[in-house]
Amino acid sequence: MSEQSAKRRGRPRAYDPEVALARATETFWEQGYAGASLDDLSAATGMNRPSLYGAFGDKQALFKTALDAYMDRSRAAMTEAFRGGGSLGEVLTRIYRTALGFYLSGDAGGRGCFLTSAGLGQAVIDQEVRQTVADGLHELDQAIEALMKRRQARGELPPTVDPVALGRVASMMMNALSVRARAGETREQLEATIPVMVALICGPPDRRDERS
Amino acid sequence: MSEQSAKRRGRPRAYDPEVALARATETFWEQGYAGASLDDLSAATGMNRPSLYGAFGDKQALFKTALDAYMDRSRAAMTEAFRGGGSLGEVLTRIYRTALGFYLSGDAGGRGCFLTSAGLGQAVIDQEVRQTVADGLHELDQAIEALMKRRQARGELPPTVDPVALGRVASMMMNALSVRARAGETREQLEATIPVMVALICGPPDRRDERS
DNA sequence: GCTTTTTCATACTGTTTCGCATAAAAATAA
DNA sequence: TTATTTTTATGCGAAACAGTATGAAAAAGC
Numbered sequence: 001m002s003e004q005s006a007k008r009r010g011r012p013r014a015y016d017p018e019v020a021l022a023r024a025t026e027t028f029w030e031q032g033y034a035g036a037s038l039d040d041l042s043a044a045t046g047m048n049r050p051s052l053y054g055a056f057g058d059k060q061a062l063f064k065t066a067l068d069a070y071m072d073r074s075r076a077a078m079t080e081a082f083r084g085g086g087s088l089g090e091v092l093t094r095i096y097r098t099a100l101g102f103y104l105s106g107d108a109g110g111r112g113c114f115l116t117s118a119g120l121g122q123a124v125i126d127q128e129v130r131q132t133v134a135d136g137l138h139e140l141d142q143a144i145e146a147l148m149k150r151r152q153a154r155g156e157l158p159p160t161v162d163p164v165a166l167g168r169v170a171s172m173m174m175n176a177l178s179v180r181a182r183a184g185e186t187r188e189q190l191e192a193t194i195p196v197m198v199a200l201i202c203g204p205p206d207r208r209d210e211r212s
Numbered sequence: 213m214s215e216q217s218a219k220r221r222g223r224p225r226a227y228d229p230e231v232a233l234a235r236a237t238e239t240f241w242e243q244g245y246a247g248a249s250l251d252d253l254s255a256a257t258g259m260n261r262p263s264l265y266g267a268f269g270d271k272q273a274l275f276k277t278a279l280d281a282y283m284d285r286s287r288a289a290m291t292e293a294f295r296g297g298g299s300l301g302e303v304l305t306r307i308y309r310t311a312l313g314f315y316l317s318g319d320a321g322g323r324g325c326f327l328t329s330a331g332l333g334q335a336v337i338d339q340e341v342r343q344t345v346a347d348g349l350h351e352l353d354q355a356i357e358a359l360m361k362r363r364q365a366r367g368e369l370p371p372t373v374d375p376v377a378l379g380r381v382a383s384m385m386m387n388a389l390s391v392r393a394r395a396g397e398t399r400e401q402l403e404a405t406i407p408v409m410v411a412l413i414c415g416p417p418d419r420r421d422e423r424s
Numbered sequence: 425g426c427t428t429t430t431t432c433a434t435a436c437t438g439t440t441t442c443g444c445a446t447a448a449a450a451a452t453a454a
Numbered sequence: 455t456t457a458t459t460t461t462t463a464t465g466c467g468a469a470a471c472a473g474t475a476t477g478a479a480a481a482a483g484c
Binding site for chain 1: 472475482483
């Protein structure tokens with residue numbers, strides 16, 4: 001989409017926009033919208049204030065860009081987790097592990113989901129952020145509900161259960177994982193809950209595979 | 213503990229410390245630690261800055277006092293919900309409803325759990341807050357785990373299930389409710405998930421009672 | 425080499441922030 | 455009334471805050 005190497009007129013920029021956005025995202029992720037000052041963001045990205053404004057606009061715009069970019073990354077990873085085959089339990093396990101990969105990233109301990117940590121912090125104040133976050137959660141809800149419907153049609157779930165209600169709760173369990181990750185629980189503790197959740201959703205744990 | 217009416221020496225205070233703390237808590241609850249300025253807190257409590265400092269210390273101390281007070285209120289309500297009789301499903305339903313009562317309080321839409329909304333926002337920055345929040349979550353985990361053990365002993369849960377693991381997931385579902393409440397879901401949506409969660413935990417929903 | 429274009433770097437402006445100093449106000453004690 | 459005690463009220467001061475103006479630096483075009 002963008003011209004790269006050949007012929008850009010002026011002084012070349014000293015930063016990689018994608019890397020800078022990733023660093024800014026991490027800053028918001030850890031410190032929240034209000035807690036992240038422009039000096040923090042400037043230090044994290046290596047960009048000085050005017051460059052930040054030139055590239056991303058003001059603080060609110062940067063936050064929303066970070067939110068959108070996170071959702072894109074998250075969506076891509078989740079699409080991958082959904083795609084692969086296996087039993088319903090295996091797919092759910094993959095989904096939860098993928099989520100944990102996001103929630104436990106970072107050096108200073110688990111940060112949880114960016115949507116529910118930094119995003120929801122602003123949700124009560126900024127209605128547009130709340131809507132974006134709500135849409136993001138809803139999107140995942142629907143994906144899992146659709147998964148449940150497909151698997152029920154295949155006979156992996158008893159016909160008596162409501163796949164939409166079950167999918168919603170399965171999706172909400174990810175929110176719980178985010179909370180616990182940010183509260184400082186270890187990867188081991190969190191991964192140990194995954195089979196319990198999967199067993200609850202998939203019914204009797206006839207057989208379960210584990211891998212490190 | 214404190215002398216009330218009779219003979220206090222100086223000028224009487226113009227505020228009720230408990231009411232003021234409740235208002236300050238609501239301000240942190242909605243806007244987070246960094247998002248709540250001392251002017252906001254001053255306006256919410258009706259106390260001017262020096263009175264705030266005299267009563268609660270600096271901003272950090274006030275936040276931690278608010279956190280402790282919230283945990284006390286929450287603990288009291290939860291103790292009540294645990295105490296009453298009924299089947300395991302009925303007790304869990306009461307617990308979740310009690311939680312929702314907290315999460316949906318407030319005028320500007322759901323605020324979620326103070327611990328996981330405002331508290332976790334600070335958790336990554338302030339290690340002491342993270343520990344307090346983690347302890348609070350752990351306390352509830354243990355209470356639910358103990359409930360599960362008792363009910364399993366009574367035969368309400370099959371002997372094959374792990375009551376600790378099940379209790380932990382049941383506790384985590386409250387965190388999920390908090391997230392969804394703050395994301396703006398309605399009371400109706402949230403209450404509709406309660407029976408689904410309860411059914412997952414208690415196994416086959418042989419009979420369920422509902423009340424508005 | 426000179427101009428044009430784009431970005432970087434410094435530093436500024438006005439506002440907001442937190443915490444506190446100072447003094448007035450409102451009560452009791454003598 | 456006068457002194458003492460405790461709280462309120464005003465507002466100060468240094469730092470941090472978001473956003474921007476101004477000019478230097480680094481590239482391409484000519």
